[in-house]
Amino acid sequence: MAVTIQQIAERAGVSRGTVDRALNNRGRINPQVAEKICRLADEMGYVPKRRKKTGPGKQKMKIGVVTQLAKSSFMLEVNRGINKAKEELRERGIEVILKEGVSVDEEEQMRAIEELEAEGIQGLAVMPVECERIRMKLNTLIDEKKIPVVTFNSDIVGTRRVCFVGMDNRKSGRTAAGLMGILTGGTGKILIITGYFSNHVDNQRVDGFIEEIKNAYPQMEIAGVHGSFDETAEVERIVENAMINTTGISGILVVSGGQAGVGMAFEKLKIDRRPYVIIYDQTPKNEKALREDTVDFLIDQNGYVQGYQPPRILAELLAKGIKPEKEFLFTDINIKMKYNL
Secondary structure (H helix, E strand, O other): OOOOOOHHHHHHHHOOHHHHHHHOOOOOOOOOHHHHHHHHHHHHOOOOOOOOEEEEEEEEEEEEEEEOOOOOOHHHHHHHHHHHHHHHHOOOEEEEEEEEOOOHHHHHHHHHHHHHHHHOOEEEEEOHEEEEEHHHHOOHHHHHHHHOOOOOOOOOOOOOOOEEOOOHHHHHHHHHHHHHHHHOOOOOOEEEEOOOOOOOOHHHHHHHHHHHHHHHHOEEEEEEEEEEOOOOHHHHHHHHHHHHHHOOOOEEEEOOOOOOOHHHHHHHOOOOOOOOEEEEOHHHHHHHHHHOOOOOEEEEOOOOHHHHHHHHHHHHHHOOOOOOOOEEEEEOOOOEEOOOO
């Protein structure tokens, strides 16, 4: 017997209208609630009644997606969302083409965008590199090619993109500062580790953290901001050197990848009492670090929603002319510790 929207609504504890909006990406719904409903629909075996096929002679709609840092563990959740959207849109005759970037590199990203343009995409979802060339390219696509653009995970100022889907990273940085202030009692030195200094997301998190430390915890001192290129070995080296050469480090903040290097450094140094540690993204390795008390908190940004929503938003815009209700579709800032994983 076919699963109905009413049955999904009863299982999820929401109204039929909420389920309909979630399954058809109609907006006016919390992204986390929408994700829960979509997952539940999959588990129950729900099949949409109307599956739009591409008619004879009709050009297939194509939506391009460009990402960064493909090897990062965080991208597992982002790609899971992208692939889910890809699967759903295929049923409507819409093709999603993914181009994965390995680093934060404008040349690499420019090539990916140009390749998608050559393939005839009608819409583009992108994790943009913050630079003038990408900014100009996106505006050219928008203004001259009439290709709408949605940014996700990272944003880029000065473009006429439709909207941004992702975390308010500056606010998440302030959140991390508040947590660190509570943990340390507002004293001591804090070591900050970022990934790439060219990464807009990392920079916003660091900026928000430092701003809040200065405003709310003036007795705390920043012991340096170090780039790790998202590499575990480099994070380990940074922590090890800092702990040996700098006295009074009470906290460590890692805003990017390679977080496992923190625990490796602690194990190598065999310290009696480690500094407090806050990291980002709920990945299997980071969950393990929480359970083993290597770190105290992680801040998760719901990568699944960030990957899932942009292709769906573009599909609704291109097929039906439906625009998102807001310019900034922020995902929740989820604080995790070992007790609420």
